[in-house]
Amino acid sequence: MTQLDLSATERKWQERWEKAKLFEAEPLARKKFMLTFPYPYMNGFLHIGHFYTLMRVDVLARYKRLQGYNVLFPQGWHCTGSPIEAAAKRIRDKEPKQWASMRKMGFKEKEIEAFADPEHWTAFFPREAKIDYQRMGMSVDFRRSFITTSLNPYYDRFIRWQFRKLKEKGYVTKGEHPVVWDPKLNMPVGDHDRSEGEGETPQEFLLVKHRLDDDRYLVSATLRPDTILGLTNIYVHPDYDYQEIEIETAAGTEHWILGESAIKRLEEQDWKLRPVGTIKGQDLIGKETEEFGDRKVPVLPATFLDPEVGTGLVHSVPSESADDLIALWDLKKDEKLQKKYGLDKEMVAQIEPIEILDLKGIGGNPAKHFLEKYGVKHQDERKKLDRIRAELYKLSFYNAKFGSIYKGVFGRDIVGRPIQEEMDYVKEQLIEQGWAAILYQLTGRVVSRNLNECIVKIVRDQWFINYGDPAWKELAREALRGIRLYPEKARAQFEHVIGWLHSWACAREYGLGTKLPWDPQWVIESLSDSTLYNAYYTVAHLLTKMPLDKVNDALFDHILLGKGTAPSKEAEQMRKSFTYWYPVDFRNSGKDLIQNHLTFYIFNHVALLPRKYWPRGIGVNGWVVIDGQKMSKSLGNMILLRDMADKFNVDPSRLTIMSGGESLDDPNWDSGFAAAIRNKLIAFHDFCLTHHGKGNGPAKETPVDAWMESRLNSIVKETTLAMEETLFRTASQKAFFELNQDLRWYLKRTNNRPNRSLMDRILESQVIMMAPFVPFLCEEIWEKLGKKGFVSVASWPKHDDKLIRPELDALEKTVADSVQDIQQVLKLAKVETPKKLTLFVASPWKYELYALLAREMKATRNPKELIPRMMAKESIKKHGQEVMRILQRILKSGRIPEAVSSEKEEFAALQDARVFLQEEFGAEIEVIRAGETEESKAAAALPGKPAILVA
């Protein structure tokens, strides 16, 4: 047989499918199944990460087709957002890194230049993606493909319709929020546009005001406003120059005193302010400030302050901050210093930490606890103090509860409540009562790709989708209850996300996309324009045949909501298409998308469409690792689809990735497996051709046939079950490897004379079951077996429960074991060509067991007593494991089976296998039951398996 050319086979069937329009789906009388894969982002070639998730959709699509469903699997291409536009700009700017990455993708210099235009990306990559899809055998209806953004006016109108609807329903609101900003380019800077500071975000500090008697305010910054009642004093650095400013606040014009860097930030964040003068820190020392909660506290000196951090001055909470407490202790001890600043010794001595929070296991003064734990003696021990600060902050924020001092302080009682849950409330209250304001600060230095130092900017007039709306959340929860999840264990995560999701900034000032219909300076961002578009697939190919001016809100209202009478025949057809295909039966993505995209998807569906069109099934999966290594750009181990197909061929790649893992586990791409499986698949092809239609065994069914029949039915059953659960690893494992193993044994057992009709049925079933995984190869085999039509649309095999007989497995195992036993005995006896082999079937210890059991069970049926009594007997204890198994079965059923019955069956099975054993060993085979002859009585003294006598 000539070697099968996999590449040629791939091309051949890809062309035939396309010619036959096999995957182009239109409404039919048949039941439907619609599947989608979130459109991939078009800033590069598709890679193995896409492949795995995508394969889960394609395999299920193909399976459902075999089940007789009318299947729709469409695919669009995502272009919305800043990455494409930003990358194009970097090409224009000749940024070396960007150019290098394009070269790595295999582009020549000339070709790269074309990518300076964003539209080149949105034209080029979708085209290439489609080529990859087809090559990888994705059973997609490409007539419905599209790109997003205003570059596609049809889709653009759909998104505008969607957003007008959301706004009508009151789900779109306006607000403000902080972003990382390049002040020179006047542009927000996402994580990928940074040359330094990836992962740094704006952090919300609370500015807390402390009123001096002349109505000026000292302003401190804190991340822990929850500790406000523990405030005992203010610390200023004596040598530092503080600035006084006049600032517009909600309460009017105020005078604030704080450090210079904070003033810069205030200005950046759009505060209106004017410098008034400078005040040296030491001039503030000894003054008193009025605080929230009607208290007065002194201003004291401290040298641990860093003028760049916060406002350069702090309010001291010695019970919750080790820095504050040690500074206080130091000051109390240092009478010289007190004298220097004219502080009243008594006053200083009286300052004590105030217990405000309750930290489990530590109490109300964790600062003291930590200082003692680490043995800190002085505020200059920075290393220890830094460590304490980090540790204490986390511990306190996440584990502490508000103490009784907070009783009646705010409108709502928060005593005993966890800090992290009430923090926002406390913040709100302080701001509302005029004691505080918000200032953002970056968690670390951020430098943009253009090498500008970035700042925090407050974006005003930001549009949000209000996923925090309680009634909306309730609908989403309801929808989730009706959604089938693959796997079910992802449900907890979805529930949790619906719970904490709140407003989502849904528009950007920069990037490709659809403009907000009512505020066109804003572009809808990528996670917001991808939430309802599955509905668009149902009509995409019809819609684009319409003149654009007819594509309006009224049309979408009719198609998607059934409003009004159809404005045209086309509209009627589209309405029909939508109502036929919707809802989506299966949408699959990586597990990371649970927290945004997939949940948004649920929210938008429940907001806009009637119940019967809410999503029906959602699949999530893990992240691909490559040969055990995490996939990443920096490791350079990303595998592009096209490279994978070149190197391993398509079908082997498909089976490899599906064998790598399932459920939420991260699937492993095993290159070694891919190389090995390639040969196994070719062998599968050859095997089918060799054995199909050529079985030459007896037409009558033999016991081995019954066993094989049982195995086939059982494997079909289990495979079907696994397919239904999208457990594709399990399914392919059973349909391919397990069935192959059984087949090998079956062939051997029948001395290569299998039952013809059974053999044909097995092979055909296997080819069909494998078709979702290795479709090209299966089509090829199918054709060569002389079957009509495409295997892609054949009928999935059915099983018959009556034919599944697990007891036959045990007997077949007896036969298999006896082969091994004989081999060993022959080896031992050093006989190569035996004339005659006598097998004695006997399990004497079982007789003993059952007899003893019958006696003991009269005394007790309680396993606690029964089991030790049985085990007391040496001869039985020897077979402990098996005895326990038997006991358990008996205790469950309450009946003691006859020991001889299993022996009887074993005897029959071995009798039946005589022909097989005779050929296997070239010797006459005799099977004798224990006790029938003198020799067998001796043999019966041996435990367990059949004894063997060689002649």
Next chain:
RNA sequence: GCGGGGGUGCCGGAGUGGUCAAACGGGACAGGUUCAGGGCCUGUUGGCUUAGUGCCUACGAGGGUUCGAACCCCUUCCCCCGCACCA
């Protein structure tokens, strides 16, 4: 820290109270078939041993429940996803 998912042999991974030294697969080693390579077939692949039976040590670590635990309970360590405005 929180929410979610995990930790099993050289590797990928089955297994959730007794047929477990652990399915299935990969890899490695040995033998057979083949002109050769590939493929295919057979065997071995925790330790000590045996002709076979056997014994010991193992399922991240420690403890507990049980006649019996990879599996149930408690404690603890580690890994992955997410904690957002980024696709």
